[in-house]
Each structure stands twice: as C-alpha cells, then as structure tokens.
Amino acid sequence: MLVPESHGSIQTEIFEGNCLTILKGxxxxxxxxxxxxxxxxxxxxxxxxxxxxxxxxxxFIPIANELKRVLCPSGTFI
Ligand SMILES: C[S@@+](CC[C@H](N)C(=O)[O-])C[C@H]1O[C@@H](n2cnc3c(N)ncnc32)[C@H](O)[C@@H]1O
Incomplete structure (x- = not known):
C-alpha cells in the first residue's frame, strides 16, 4: 500500500503490484x-x-473473476 488517504467517508488506498495477487486480498x-x-x-x-x-x-479470465467478486452489486466497471 502506498498512499492511505481519507476524505470524509471516502477511503482511498493505492496498491502497487500484480493486480491478481492484490485482488485476492x-x-x-x-x-x-x-x-x-x-x-x-x-x-x-x-x-x-x-x-x-x-x-x-x-x-484475463482469472483477473476478471476477481474484479467481479470484489465489485459491489451497485458498482461500476469501466
Ligand atoms: C495499456 S497499459 C496502461 C497504461 C496507463 N493507462 C497509462 O496511461 O500509463 C497497461 C498497464 O498494465 C500494467 N500491467 C500489466 N499486467 C499487470 C498486472 N498483472 N497487474 C498490474 N498491472 C499490470 C502494465 O505494466 C501497463 O502499465
């Protein structure tokens, strides 16, 4: 994790690394x-x-599966 930041109720963290590894956490x-x-x-x-x-x-499929798992039901994927 590189930058933990908080703006009111919004929490921002930046992770650097292989997205598949990071997504699993x-x-x-x-x-x-x-x-x-x-x-x-x-x-x-x-x-x-x-x-x-x-x-x-x-x-890409293993990454896509992780993206779908972590996304909120009302979330947005771009
Ligand atoms: C098409 S470029 C995106 C460039 C970015 N939009 C920019 O403006 O610099 C794809 C990026 O994905 C990164 N990448 C490739 N495989 C990755 C992975 N498994 N996890 C995280 N990043 C990855 C590459 O290093 C590259 O920087």
Whole structure:
C-alpha cells in the first residue's frame, strides 16, 4: 500500500503490484468503482510489456473473476 488517504467517508488506498495477487486480498463486494486500462495484446510490447493474443483470454479470465467478486452489486466497471 502506498498512499492511505481519507476524505470524509471516502477511503482511498493505492496498491502497487500484480493486480491478481492484490485482488485476492480484497473483500467480496467492497469496491464501488473499477477503472482499468489493461495491456494491449502484444500491440505495444516495447512500452508496456505484452500478453500474446492467443494467451490473452486465459490471462484475463482469472483477473476478471476477481474484479467481479470484489465489485459491489451497485458498482461500476469501466
Ligand atoms: C495499456 S497499459 C496502461 C497504461 C496507463 N493507462 C497509462 O496511461 O500509463 C497497461 C498497464 O498494465 C500494467 N500491467 C500489466 N499486467 C499487470 C498486472 N498483472 N497487474 C498490474 N498491472 C499490470 C502494465 O505494466 C501497463 O502499465
């Protein structure tokens, strides 16, 4: 965790690391907003690293399952 911050009832924490590992430590239905910019399948590998297109779905499904688990039922995914 890098920056714990509180603004009234809103709590902000920034975690740095592999999102799959970090997501596994987050409670079910505890996140109101998920906004993500995942890697382009091998399109900008020099800049961001890359996941090969043929491996992309297998790579993303475990992450997507965790995102769905932690998102509140009334939450937003962008
Ligand atoms: C398309 S870039 C997003 C760039 C970002 N929106 C920006 O403006 O700099 C994808 C980013 O996801 C990061 N990334 C890839 N796999 C990750 C993972 N398992 N956990 C966390 N970040 C990851 C990459 O390091 C890269 O910075």
């Amino acid at each position: 987050i409670q079910d239905e505890s996140i109101d907003l998920i906004m993500t910019s995942p890697p382009y399948a091998d399109k900008r590998a020099k800049t961001y690293g890359g996941i090969k297109p043929e491996n992309y779905v297998d790579w």
